[in-house]
Amino acid sequence: MSGAHGLVIAFGGPHGAGKSTCAKAVAHTFKLKYVSAGDLFRKAARKKHMPLTKFNKLCSRTKLYDRMINEETRRQAAIGGVVIDSQLGPWLIKDLADVKVLVTASADTRYARLASRGSASPLQQKAETVSQEKLQRERFKKKYGIDIEKTDIYNIKIDSAGQTTSETIKMVTAAIKNHLSKMEASQFS
Numbered sequence: 001m002s003g004a005h006g007l008v009i010a011f012g013g014p015h016g017a018g019k020s021t022c023a024k025a026v027a028h029t030f031k032l033k034y035v036s037a038g039d040l041f042r043k044a045a046r047k048k049h050m051p052l053t054k055f056n057k058l059c060s061r062t063k064l065y066d067r068m069i070n071e072e073t074r075r076q077a078a079i080g081g082v083v084i085d086s087q088l089g090p091w092l093i094k095d096l097a098d099v100k101v102l103v104t105a106s107a108d109t110r111y112a113r114l115a116s117r118g119s120a121s122p123l124q125q126k127a128e129t130v131s132q133e134k135l136q137r138e139r140f141k142k143k144y145g146i147d148i149e150k151t152d153i154y155n156i157k158i159d160s161a162g163q164t165t166s167e168t169i170k171m172v173t174a175a176i177k178n179h180l181s182k183m184e185a186s187q188f189s
Contacts, residue, residue: 006032006080006081007030007032007080007081007082007098007099007180008077008080008081008082008084008093008096008097008098008099009023009026009030009032009082009083009084009097009098009099009100009101009176010077010083010084010086010089010090010093010094010097010099010100010101011023011026011083011084011085011086011089011090011101011102011103012086012087012088012089012090012100012101012102012103012148012154013087013102013103013104014087014104014105014110014133015110015114015129015132015133016105016109016110016111016113016114016129017103017104017105017110017160018103018105018113018160018165018168019085019103020036020038020085021165021168021169022101022103022158022160022168022169022172023036023083023084023085023101024083024085025169025172025173026083026101026169026172026173026176027082027083029173030083030176032081032082032083033076033081033082033083034082034083034085035072035073035076035082035083035084035085036085036086037069037070037073037084037085037086037087037088037089038085038086038087040068040069040072040073041055041065041069044065044068044069052132053128053131053132056132056135056136056139057135059139060135060138060139060142063143066139066143070088070092073086073088073089073092073093074092074093074096077089077092077093077096077097078096084097087136087140087148088140088144088146088148090102090153090154091144091146091148091153094153098180098183099155099156099176099179099180100153100154100155100156101154101155101156101157101158101172101175101176102151102154102156102157102158103158103160103168103172104157104158104159104160105159105160105161106161107126108122109160109161109162110129111125111126111129112125114129136148137149155179156172156175156176156179158171158172158175
């Protein structure tokens with residue numbers, strides 16, 4: 001395993017795809033610590049007393065907050081025994097991750113899921129999500145040279161649209177177990 005003390009799994013994917021739900025379930029199943037870059041980002045925004053959209057724009061102008069979150073993400077991965085939930089995580093810890101999982105869904109599915117979590121209508125949620133994701137894509141490309149829409153970095157790709165949460169979690173868990181079995185078998189070949 002890549003981390004000093006065990007398995008490291010990195011989850012990536014767009015907002016509303018089910019990435020965090022799956023990452024939390026996998027952490028529980030494999031008895032790993034769960035670390036969310038999104039939680040770290042939201043915590044930093046709260047400390048600045050800023051809504052996420054405004055904080056996201058601030059982060060486009062400075063590397064300070066991204067650097068803090070990225071350093072913490074890499075530190076946790078280096079320790080090991082962790083599931084990292086982060087849009088950039090699979091790239092930031094690619095040398096430390098044993099498994100990189102992409103959870104995705106169609107845009108309409110994602111907007112509806114996100115709208116169901118709050119008070120926004122699906123149309124309002126779409127506008128907010130499109131704007132936020134555009135800022136993030138531009139920020140990640142400009143600051144890191146990372147195009148998060150490229151998916152060749154992932155070992156496992158799961159489309160959660162049209163499935164229940166439990167079905168998606170079962171698929172992700174089975175795919176991770178299968179990938180780890182193949183890794184273990186190749187070490188002894």
